[in-house]
Amino acid sequence: MRLTVYTDYTLRVLMYLGLKGGERATIKEISDCYGISRNHLMKIVQDLGRDGVIETIRGKSGGLHLAKAPEEIRIGDIVRRAEPDFQVVECFGTAPSGCRIAGSCLLAGALDEALTAFLEVLDGYTLADLIKPQRNLRSLLALGTAAR
């Protein structure tokens, strides 16, 4: 069972920005730091901006920063937005399922309940919770030792 790489990287970007405090970051900086391609990050940053989670400032001294406090960014919400679908099994998709029992099968309901439980746990976490070992995390990301 996997989340997409897109979701994984989205969470990494937010953690990076959270650890920067109010300071602006650039896509190049995040790309270099995590070793993630800039192309991958461009789309993620664009989507996070559109969703109002981060703010992007154009121009020479531009960059990006969180648009909300880390305490206000729920991880469950981020995962819900970032995952392209929650097609846990084939019959969850929007396309008609090829499975003959799709109409009467109770598996989809059980999996849906399980998925809800998964996301509810993540609703209990905010970005602030994930970046609590600030000193260590800032050091690993070469952000210096001064926490916000």
Place this chain on the structure above:
Amino acid sequence: MRLTVYTDYTLRVLMYLGLKGGERATIKEISDCYGISRNHLMKIVQDLGRDGVIETIRGKSGGLHLAKAPEEIRIGDIVRRAEPDFQVVECFGTAPSGCRIAGSCLLAGALDEALTAFLEVLDGYTLADLIKPQRNLRSLLALGTAAR
């Protein structure tokens, strides 16, 4: 977020066998019924046999049937066995993670907790729960209308 096709098909095979009652089924029959390739099913049946969930009888009048009552087959257990890994994000894998913050990141813990919640919901379901609309399901699978 997705389970593998292997897990999806494993659950379908078990539902089919559950709906057959004690009667033997063949791989060909299940393959024809769901439109799933026999090659796919061979591996699934082999693994379910090895795990003691089904019994396979060789020979001309051979076939397969559940080795336990549907009430004793927990869906959480089946999913745990069938999924090759639960690498929800990259750093869950056994290979060293390329992520610089892997050592201090709290995301993995949050996702692990969410995954546990997901599987615990499925532990609350047995195969018997999933095949309750027996009449409809048997009819959709062209198994006749007589329930066990």
